[in-house]
Amino acid sequence: EVQLVESGGGLVKPGGSLRLSCAASGFTFSSYSMTWVRQAPGKGLEWVSSITSSSDYIYYADSVKGRFTISRDNAKNSLFLQMNSLRAEDTGVYFCARLFALPAAPDYWGQGTLVTVSS
Amino acid sequence: EIVLTQSPDVLSVTPKEKVTITCRASQSIGSSLHWYQQKPDQSPKLLVKHASQSFSGVPSRFTGSGSGTDFTLTINSLEAEDAATYYCHQSNSLPGTFGQGTKVEIK
Numbered sequence A: 001e002v003q004l005v006e007s008g009g010g011l012v013k014p015g016g017s018l019r020l021s022c023a024a025s026g027f028t029f030s031s032y033s034m035t036w037v038r039q040a041p042g043k044g045l046e047w048v049s050s051i052t053s054s055s056d057y058i059y060y061a062d063s064v065k066g067r068f069t070i071s072r073d074n075a076k077n078s079l080f081l082q083m084n085s086l087r088a089e090d091t092g093v094y095f096c097a098r099l100f101a102l103p104a105a106p107d108y109w110g111q112g113t114l115v116t117v118s119s
Numbered sequence B: 001e002i003v004l005t006q007s008p009d010v011l012s013v014t015p016k017e018k019v020t021i022t023c024r025a026s027q028s029i030g031s032s033l034h035w036y037q038q039k040p041d042q043s044p045k046l047l048v049k050h051a052s053q054s055f056s057g058v059p060s061r062f063t064g065s066g067s068g069t070d071f072t073l074t075i076n077s078l079e080a081e082d083a084a085t086y087y088c089h090q091s092n093s094l095p096g097t098f099g100q101g102t103k104v105e106i107k
Helices: none
Strands: A003-007 A010-011 A017-023 A034-039 A043-049 A056-062 A068-073 A078-083 A092-101 A105-109 A111-119 B006-008 B010-013 B020-024 B033-038 B047-048 B062-067 B068-076 B086-092 B102-106
Touching: A003 A092, A010 A043, A017 A034, A017 A092, A017 A111, A034 A078, A034 A105, A043 A068, A043 A078, A056 A068, A111 B010, A111 B102, B006 B086, B020 B033, B020 B086, B020 B102, B033 B062, B047 B062, B068 B086
Parallel strands: A010 A111, B010 B102
Antiparallel strands: A003 A017, A017 A078, A034 A043, A034 A092, A043 A056, A068 A078, A092 A105, A092 A111, B006 B020, B020 B068, B033 B047, B033 B086, B062 B068, B086 B102
16 A cells, blocks of 8 residues: 655744655655645645656756755655745645656645744 | 636535536646545545546546546536545646646535
8 A cells, every 4th residue: 555654844934944754655666756745725736846766857846946855765765855945835735745647647645744834 | 837727616516416527728738637636634636647547446436538628527426425626737747737626515
């Protein structure tokens, strides 16, 4: 069974940083591209970033480019999102998901982790 | 950026009714269109990929069709457990955009 478990969310002040993690199990993590998608409270879904299986290609939404960094550790079956210079509009639930097609077509999703940016 | 527009925004339907949700893309995306179901406080679940391919384990009452710019998700014989928000999503080009969502309510 594919499982994706996010962690690392929390309350942070504007301008602060957070690092999200996603632990994967139930599939060969090193064979799949992965992605982060976020959802602001009461709003729709927004693609954030994707990374290929070997980290050869990385993609970002314009809204986070230069502030967020996606990475992965295939030896530890883990995906990460380093978020710097956080803004109020970055508030929301961040989902880790496995991709079945590039650049952004998830099949399995984690349960999400809440990031709140507020003073 | 490719814009996806869903209609309607909200649907109120009775069980066993047939539901049709449409998704229109601002430019042609071939069959790179996927449908998701999201229930309150849950993560999205993939229903249909590449416009018409049912995802593993999804009930057969969920079907997708279309290509190019116009796509449809059909729920045949709606069940109470289908109350949710449905999103279309394109992976033809970056950024990977989503429709605004269609909320299906049960009467």
